[in-house]
Amino acid sequence: MTASPFRRAAILAIGSELLTPNRIDTNSLFVTSALNAIGIDVVFKAVAGDDRVELQALVAHALGRVDLVVLTGGLGPTDDDVTREVVAAHLGLPLAEDRTITDAIRRRFDARGWVMPEINRRQAMVPRGALVIANPNGTAPGLWIEHGTQGVLLVPGPPREMRPMVEQMVAERLLARADGRRVVRRVLKIAGRSESRVEELTQPVYSRWRALDTPVETTILAAPGQIELHLSARGNDAAGLDAVLDRAAGEIEAVLADDVFSSDGASIEEVVGALLLSRGWKIALAESCTGGLATSRLTDVSGSSAYVERGVVAYSNEAKIAMLGVGPDLITAFGAVSEPVAQSMAEGIRDRAKVDVGVGITGIAGPTGGTESKPVGMVCISVVTPPRTLVRTFRFPGNRELVKTFAAFTALDMVRRMILERVKGSEGVEANTSG
């Protein structure tokens, strides 16, 4: 017997905290992406609290409307984790403890020298006939239940537990039950342009795509410092869809040129890391207002110890002088937030670390410390890769955290452009002040 394909899905996120003004469900974005990739549409999503009655009502609503229901969260060991019991009761499936799960949970506690609390046994309760999905990153296993022609997937709420389990189930169970009309997506990441400028430049290009045999949908999204252009196409033939999106991405890159820094999902720190590795270059960073954020982002990449030699957070003038050799007279003459000081920081860290690329960042993250001539959000960034030196002044919008994020991103993008030798004269990098 061939089961009918899954086409329509609903996602339910469970947790009372997700109904407060302080928390939001983001797991559904990952689940949507995984389902769309195999041609399953998400037709609605919902959030329920740790409330048996409301959750049961939503489960009933969902099972009345879709082929596949994915529930995230509410699988913890405590009394207020009700997902497992509500779904089992609604489907009329008795729960029984699975000792292999209990043992696995106990081993996780043992490994840390802790005793498993008795309440964790609740996580070993399995509805009859359910498939248990191992959780390498936590105690709550996932559950997959086939109910007539419908499927119900229960996964834990913490993203690092949820994600690999969803990926595994897509590969092992859902792909075989999808109808093959995949949605293929591509994300172009763009630096140094405002959202409205990207729209203005690309709209004449992407507006033509709707008339193609395989139409390409576009969405523009802004994040601090970077703009993302999301392209998607739908059809049966994955290779054909890829070709359509390759062509589309190519047309955008022809317009935006080096402002497109990634078309495969890579982050700016991954792109910079790959460039440094390809040149066999090492980098060292001297940060003031970004407080270590640029170095931290670079070291988010596995293997970054091969090219990140060191970083310095020189918050005080004394630290800039002692650790980077910035001249006290330079600080007196131009101020700590100035292009000469940024450049001296970049040169100082590069000389001391004996590396190829030096970076200096100094600015006013705010909300205090701004003046008429040096307002909050003003940041000077210098990148030195002899024989070339680049130094620029930006004015970033937003609060302290946003200014730090903009500045760290922009510094890494300047490193990218310097390595590619694509900074010409005094143009080059342009501050994205849209926000």
Place this chain on the structure above:
Amino acid sequence: MTASPFRRAAILAIGSELLTPNRIDTNSLFVTSALNAIGIDVVFKAVAGDDRVELQALVAHALGRVDLVVLTGGLGPTDDDVTREVVAAHLGLPLAEDRTITDAIRRRFDARGWVMPEINRRQAMVPRGALVIANPNGTAPGLWIEHGTQGVLLVPGPPREMRPMVEQMVAERLLARADGRRVVRRVLKIAGRSESRVEELTQPVYSRWRALDTPVETTILAAPGQIELHLSARGNDAAGLDAVLDRAAGEIEAVLADDVFSSDGASIEEVVGALLLSRGWKIALAESCTGGLATSRLTDVSGSSAYVERGVVAYSNEAKIAMLGVGPDLITAFGAVSEPVAQSMAEGIRDRAKVDVGVGITGIAGPTGGTESKPVGMVCISVVTPPRTLVRTFRFPGNRELVKTFAAFTALDMVRRMILERVKGSEGVEANTSG
């Protein structure tokens, strides 16, 4: 006739873009906050696409469960804006054009020297008996429909249009229909304990609160390194609720003692910053595996330049030796990831920066670089505040980013405990490996 009070609400966000992997409904957070403030609970929320059938089904579900339904979005002029028509049809209310709305929309276009497109007339269609809510920031008016004892509010999706309309309706209509039972919330943040251990220790305390005259609800949430205990109480008397939550928080703190680092929403970096300021102390950090993340977090706090003197990211052995004075023999004898090296890093940065508190962090963030005796996730952290020195070894779970997050958090928590002089002998900090 006095209508029965609104106690239970549902929020529906409408828009196909909100069902893609790229966009998320955040309007519901604002609406939740506005409703909670007048004692109305949000018992579920949902997202529907621009799809008449699914939206109608969700509206029916919501009206079967709650007193008040708030719908955001889908009030635009185009064919795919279906909220107005679906709600009117479901409630059996005929739609008729309201010429005063058409005129107002036309004036908005006139003011820009534009001609109103005919499709904008759709935004002037009003269900019989509905109250029209003027929209000073856009063309789509809001609608308020009283349906028997229930209320249905339709507002546009753009936040700057939605927010003032919701605020106006809360003040003019909903407040009078709410029962005045506000919800007051408190968040306790806890370090150095697993989620299940916090549950085990606090459950005997908070389980008694359900029997109070003013019951206190609790939710436990885990984030890397920290556990949050959310308390909430509901009633008419805001000062009384505060007193109840003060008492409840006090009972938890009596059990968890110094593991509670915040009861007012402050982050660990804010707590550490305030402690440093109160002592008039300065801090300097030497990081390896965290790559600057601990320093960056400390400098997320406005005014942190008053106490963060400097940071060093000593990724290479050469940097540890040159910038921190770590002995090459120490690295050879114990390895770069070891307690003696962590302590030497903390002492080195403290001496060089001439500050009160020195921090050293060295570990294996992974996914590569682990060995049998020094596995991925092993991190040595030292905090030096003469005459006391603390050094600990942890094994953090998860991927590279998570190990960095755990380690940075734990280092800041160790600083907190050292300043409070609450680390005793070899016990003290315990790694939180739950999640």
